[in-house]
Amino acid sequence: MWTAGALVAVGLLTFAAAVAFANVSAGNSAAFVRAGYCSVAGDTAPDGTPIQPGTFLDLTLGAPSVDGHYAGAVPANFVAGVGLTCAGPPPGYVREGFADGGGRQGTGMYPYYAKASGS
């Protein structure tokens, strides 16, 4: 039992010393995915400047849920032949589910618009 106690003490002291002196922080190692959003009324730049509704925002994924500057911002549209945009779809384009940032349908979070077949 004494051996076990000594091992625990050695382990704790080694770990505590490393934590105290290594001073490691991975605070800048965020691996957020970036995503395109469109601003809504009330959104502001970090300095408080109002952002016009419908402005394209290049944010970290989910920023509108956690950053009050961009509260309510919605995912941009993916318009076939155009890409991510905050502009509405051109005439003759219809909504066809969702797409990812590369325009692949059936996945991702962007409302996907493509030219209606027959138009």
Place this chain on the structure above:
Amino acid sequence: MKADRSWSLFLGGCVALRVLVPLVVLAAAPTKLPLAPHYTYAPLAGDSYGFYHALANLYAAAPVVFDGWIGIASLVLLACFGIAGELVRRSGLTWLAASLWLLGASLVLGVFVHDMADSGAGVIGWPLIWAFATLPLPILRLATTPDHAFAFGLAVSLAANGFTVVATAIVGRRLSGRRSVGLLAAALLASWPLWTSLVAGSQAWGNGQWNVDTGLALYTEPVSTALVAAALLLLTDDRLGATAAVVAGLVLGFSTAVKLTDGLIGAAITAVVALRDGVTRGALVALGGLISLPVLLGYWSHGYASDFEGVAAPPGGRYQWRFVHENLISSTIFTPWMLVVLLPLAVIGAASIRDRFGRALLVLPIAVTVAAYATYYWTVQHPRFFYVVMPAVFILQAAGAVRVARSAQRREPVPESVAEREPGSLDERSVVARGKAAP
């Protein structure tokens, strides 16, 4: 033997229902199915963005934190605690060995989550589990995209929901002494996603609460509920030993890292165990609970302490007495009609469970959870806060329903099935202890 087979078959059906409902809805999306909300696949929504960010940041932080002295010291710590644990295990103190092994890992995780970047996740327990489950992706050098991570997160959530159904059935059977109570409770929990809207209306699906319950939203609730159910499962086993008590505490402690208010449930359950089995056994549960403290404290500055929840708090703060009334009358799921459906039978059920400690294990978690959220501003739109105690509610409700049914049967005497009554159940023991005959 036949009763065991029937029990297993019925329980298997309940688990299948609980797991298959969200899978069928996912497969049919975006087509709306009866009794389920309109669902369109999106890998992340609402709070799951924060959880996913935390997962991604854990992966990003790992090489930074562990590449150097902390990594070496972590290995030394794990080796020392591992060998020390093995030494005490050989001397018969399995509970202490388990505590040492788990504490070593918890200390390392505590420093790890402390040093990671902010993510927007209020708690780290669920992202940690999700990150461990998603490890095959980085190992196979596949991108941890939201779509890839969704599959792993959903699998964990569904497994948690399935486990909760089984735990609910067993705890219900143990505490009531009746198989029928366990099975009915499991059936109520498994079918809950299908009948919520029948009682509360389609508003029950609002704010993604259905997706949260079924696991499709990748929120904390399925795992949080499963962990509390696991603790009840361990603590209602009449062979509860010291090691099981520590593990039950560990489960409750980690559930606090998954959902902070589960800590109140843990404290209440620990108090019940101390009263039932003595202070020593209660202390073992508390010891197990404290093992997760490094993880909780390590993440504290990243979590709700710095989180503004995406929207401004109302004037006067998030907790106010005036919200009690609104939460009571305007909940999207726990409407007056839903409360009428749930509560009367649950009250009868609570009265019908004669073992007072068993009753307390069900009633106290409900009471502390209601107390924690009654004055909270966002409760009205987030009935999911109460999902963690739904297994306890359904066990009480099932006990009440069986009690009412048996009372009705007494007018037409029907011999009780031999298989129905569980010999040696908590309920039966308490009756024997009082020297009374079972009714």
